[in-house]
Amino acid sequence: MTEPTTSERDTGLETLGPDELTRAALRELVEQAHGPVVTIAHRADRAAVDAATNDTPLKNGLREAREALEARGDEDTDGLLASIEKLLRDGRQGVLDGEVLHVWPSGARRHRTAFEVEGRVEVGDAPLVTPLLPGMTMAGAFAVLGLSQGSVRLLRATKTTVAEVDLEAHGIPTEVEGVMTDAERPEVSAHEGGRAGDPAVFHGHFDERFEEVITERLFRQVDQGVRRLIGDRTPVVLAGIDKHRAHFQRISGSLTVLDEGVGGDPGDRRPDEFRDAAWPIAAAALRAPVDRALASFGDEAAVGRASADLAEVVRAAHTGRVATLLVGEGLRAWGVADGVGVDALRTGDDDRQPGDEDLVDRAARWTLLNGGEAYAIEPDELPGTPPLAALFRF
CATH class of the missing domain: 3.30.1330.30 (Ribosomal protein L30/S12)
Structure with a gap:
């Protein structure tokens, strides 16, 4: 089959953030990227005022990759590197602590990392994945799920980054009223004497059992919807009062929910407060597979x-x-x-x-x-x- 030319190739660059660096994403990269594959990894400075600070290492990597491709005798070098050239022309958004770029004849991907990346340029028949492996442990991604009857919030985070997800845009309810039928919908008001934005409460002829049923309906829909967004392997730290965290843990069947959570009302916290409170819990979970492997290595090696x-x-x-x-x-x-x-x-x-x-x-x-x-x-x-x-x- 003839390789596509520059004009035929899609030069768009798929960009993934730190919270999207997962084992599934790496496996997909290895499955899709076939030679010649260019890997450019470099450190970055998220606080840089001058764009040249982060452009220079990428330009150097681009030059080195071009020389390696020409030395191999690969055709259409310009086409293969077009997506990186375009990235430099258009300017990069959201630069963090490092970048790893992979380009191959039928695709291109850019990983923004929340950890420092060793500078490296390789041209071969497969993508380098080891520059991204630190993101599988202590620099890895986790989620914080804030739970209450009146406000469900999802944040995707790493140790140093956080972004709140618009659940309603993905068709996921964020309050109990959103899962009620017209016949079930009670009058809802703020707590007597409360301020605007306080959680809604049930009153009237609806008893505690009804409240529990509706809350469970909300949490089940949240559980299923969040799984579609983050998968079933991302560690999830629950935030909210004890009753709601325990209820969600009891019914969740599709998320990796951690035993320890963050207490208090999730509606009033800033995203960075969520992240900072949840990080010690998430860090232990992210590191756990490595610790188990190290602890069992000696016994396993013996057999x-x-x-x-x-x-x-x-x-x-x-x-x-x-x-x-x-x-x-x-x-x-x-x-x-x-x-x-x-x-x-x-x-x-x-x-x-x-x-x-x-x-x-x-x-x-x-x-x-x-x-x-x-x-x-x-x-x-x-x-x-x-x-x-x-x-x-x-």
């Missing part, structure tokens, strides 16, 4: 279900054996692998030879493709010999 041997782990990733992969941040190992064996393993950029690829990244890609989990941690946390370690399914 052949874990390894820190790079060649063994790369082979296991290809065959779908890797359940959890841990890689040391910033570590690479160069060589050639075909899924059966690893040839000419080299460490250090100075030892890299033509035709080599980063085998750490290869292990991460195949782990994700086969439904496993991949995380980046500090190199000195790795069990065994760097640059990686894995727990196997079998």
Whole structure:
């Protein structure tokens, strides 16, 4: 099949924020992006006043990518890089602490990260995913779900970012009145003597049982609607009075709701207050898979279900054996692998030879493709010999 030319290719760049950096998004990237694939990763300064501060590393990466493509003899280099050129011309919005861009003949994606990214440029047959793996743990995304009868709020957050979601725009009710039929709808008023905006309350002939039924109806619709927005793996911290948090936990069947929550009235909090109150709870949940893997590594390795041997782990990733992969941040190992064996393993950029690829990244890609989990941690946390370690399914 003939590759599309510049005029035929969609040069639009799909931009994903920190809260959209998920395992599913990474797996989709690996499934869709096929060579030649350009990866440009660089640090950014969210507080920069001068746009050139963040444009310069991207321009340098673009130049390096162009040279690498030309050295490979790839055709239509201009077309492949057109989306990044357009991004620089039009100006970037929402720059945070880092960016990772991937472009390939049929698509382009830009990840804005809430963590610093090591500067890196690669051209190969697959996208680099290891620059994004820190976003799977302590820089990862979580959600805060504020619950009350009169105000349901959803915020998508990381440690340093937060954005409130317009639930009504997605067809998700935000108060009990929104789930009542005309026949059920009671007169609702603010608390006697309360101020405007206080939560609505039931009164008249409607008893506590009716209130519980309607509240449950609201929470079930919220549970299902929020799952459509954030999936079933994003940690969710509930905010609200104890009764409402307990009620939602009892009926929720599709979200990863954390046991600990944030008390108080969710209607009066600013988004950043939500994030700051929920972060310690979310941080423990985001880190938990790594801690479990580290704690069990020794016992699993003793019976052949874990390894820190790079060649063994790369082979296991290809065959779908890797359940959890841990890689040391910033570590690479160069060589050639075909899924059966690893040839000419080299460490250090100075030892890299033509035709080599980063085998750490290869292990991460195949782990994700086969439904496993991949995380980046500090190199000195790795069990065994760097640059990686894995727990196997079998």
